[in-house]
Amino acid sequence: MNKRSGIESKKKIIDAAMAVFSTKGYAKANIREIAKAAGISVGGVYLYFRNKEELYKSLINSKMHYIGSRLEITAGSAESATEALSDFFKLHLENALKHKEFILLHIREHGFAFGVNEKRQFFRKQRTLIENIIQRGMRSGEFRKCNADHMAKMIMGSLRGIILSMALDDDVHITPKMLNEFVFNGLLTAGKRD
Amino acid sequence: MNKRSGIESKKKIIDAAMAVFSTKGYAKANIREIAKAAGISVGGVYLYFRNKEELYKSLINSKMHYIGSRLEITAGSAESATEALSDFFKLHLENALKHKEFILLHIREHGFAFGVNEKRQFFRKQRTLIENIIQRGMRSGEFRKCNADHMAKMIMGSLRGIILSMALDDDVHITPKMLNEFVFNGLLTAGKRD
DNA sequence: GGTTCACATGAACAAGCGTTCAGGTATAGA
DNA sequence: TCTATACCTGAACGCTTGTTCATGTGAACC
Structure with missing residues (x-):
């Protein structure tokens, strides 16, 4: 497990999402990759954002x-x-x-x-x-x-x-x-x- | 069934694909929609193009x-x-x-x-x-x-x-x-x- | 009518995806 | 040590998609 403050995690997700979305485009980007880049689990992403x-x-x-x-x-x-x-x-x-x-x-x-x-x-x-x-x-x-x-x-x-x-x-x-x-x-x- | 010459069908597919790809982008475009717009079946597309x-x-x-x-x-x-x-x-x-x-x-x-x-x-x-x-x-x-x-x-x-x-x-x-x-x-x- | 050939169909399959959820773990205070 | 709280996990589900293929259809020639 990788425990961090919620704010920190959310920030990491946003940064990762920006990187992945901008290289792959919205449709090709997938949550698993964003999660991995953010160093969090798939489910973790959904703690901070309702959906993609x-x-x-x-x-x-x-x-x-x-x-x-x-x-x-x-x-x-x-x-x-x-x-x-x-x-x-x-x-x-x-x-x-x-x-x-x-x-x-x-x-x-x-x-x-x-x-x-x-x-x-x-x-x-x-x-x-x-x-x-x-x-x-x-x-x-x-x-x-x-x-x-x-x-x-x-x-x-x-x-x-x-x-x-x-x-x-x-x-x-x-x-x-x-x-x-x-x-x-x-x-x-x-x-x-x- | 909708019988046409091969050339005609291929042209219809190309036109349809151009329309769909350019409004949706590559990833979001799907073959079923292209086929429908071209007035042909899904399988029909694959008669003329190996894949997407x-x-x-x-x-x-x-x-x-x-x-x-x-x-x-x-x-x-x-x-x-x-x-x-x-x-x-x-x-x-x-x-x-x-x-x-x-x-x-x-x-x-x-x-x-x-x-x-x-x-x-x-x-x-x-x-x-x-x-x-x-x-x-x-x-x-x-x-x-x-x-x-x-x-x-x-x-x-x-x-x-x-x-x-x-x-x-x-x-x-x-x-x-x-x-x-x-x-x-x-x-x-x-x-x-x- | 029978045969052949080019063209057409869409159900079925496998892979990938977004999303959920039952459960797990660290930390802080009692 | 116990409990509460905040944070995290990843297998599982259902849906969409690309692709295949067994089958169908019409036209052209014999």
């Missing part, structure tokens, strides 16, 4: 709240639109590195019955943040005139894809600085722009 | 070859780097719209034992194409000086993410024109660029 689905949900929920709140806190305090967007990128990239496993799980299970709407809402919210920054930048003359809605969709999409690439492919590593340069300046030489 | 894995592999393989070859054909013939990159985006976005289901499946099963390397190679190849275009553009003075490797990684990542966003979220629709404007011009007003 609840274990999964509790994982997603807590992590998404955590990430979401961290992203909000640092949002409003920038002096210019350029700085605000820069901060936004920095935060997202840092988060992505720290929660790589979760990102993978997230992408993979987008079709899972639970959380689809929560996820969509999360991304919509992020997109709105970007859109506001863009509008602010256009008003202040920092950013050129463009369709803020379209631009926000593209920037959010780009950010998602870059984060995904980093999570999937170890030889891709994008820093906030690189991303700034790309998004702010574009590819063309100054003379050739519209 | 082979059915999946044959799907992925044929589709990836098809898409890959289509992307290559139209690559080399552009007159400028700007035009080349523009064509590249157009092709990818068109493809993505046409093979939405496949894209979803693709993302979802990135960790599946089969095809991981094929997929990685596919994306590396696309990235190399972009990198070549960027270098060409820098030599000709169309594009500003930058790190072509980093830039290619970001652009490929962005493209992936934008395609993903379109596949996941129906209210996101990015046209080649919009993407061009974003990638070529960036966000800043002309005077503020580096």
Whole structure:
């Protein structure tokens, strides 16, 4: 037997579940493996979570709240639109590195019955943040005139894809600085722009 | 009974499998459902495919070859780097719209034992194409000086993410024109660029 | 009508899974 | 030492799934 405090055990299960779910996906992950990775028996898992689905949900929920709140806190305090967007990128990239496993799980299970709407809402919210920054930048003359809605969709999409690439492919590593340069300046030489 | 030609049946199974795999993922998809969607019996599926894995592999393989070859054909013939990159985006976005289901499946099963390397190679190849275009553009003075490797990684990542966003979220629709404007011009007003 | 062949069926089997539960064990206080 | 409490165990059950196979059916030719 392996006696620990309940809190400790629950934590071990959550960590193990995150690892197994994110490498195997929800359907292929099985409780026996999660239990083994957590150093507890099969029955032990059920002391802390009613069933597999609840274990999964509790994982997603807590992590998404955590990430979401961290992203909000640092949002409003920038002096210019350029700085605000820069901060936004920095935060997202840092988060992505720290929660790589979760990102993978997230992408993979987008079709899972639970959380689809929560996820969509999360991304919509992020997109709105970007859109506001863009509008602010256009008003202040920092950013050129463009369709803020379209631009926000593209920037959010780009950010998602870059984060995904980093999570999937170890030889891709994008820093906030690189991303700034790309998004702010574009590819063309100054003379050739519209 | 439901008598058809073998070719017709096989095609029906492939279509059904694509639909089911891409909405449910590999593990959750089951043969009974695929068979039903194809209008054939469970045993019937096994007349045409040795097992579930082979059915999946044959799907992925044929589709990836098809898409890959289509992307290559139209690559080399552009007159400028700007035009080349523009064509590249157009092709990818068109493809993505046409093979939405496949894209979803693709993302979802990135960790599946089969095809991981094929997929990685596919994306590396696309990235190399972009990198070549960027270098060409820098030599000709169309594009500003930058790190072509980093830039290619970001652009490929962005493209992936934008395609993903379109596949996941129906209210996101990015046209080649919009993407061009974003990638070529960036966000800043002309005077503020580096 | 008889024969052959390609195509189709779905009950049956075995393996794996989520979940339960009757019981076991360490610790702390009486 | 006894009891209560919190934590843990893994065999067993029932269900779902991939796969097989003995059998059935229609069409084409003799």
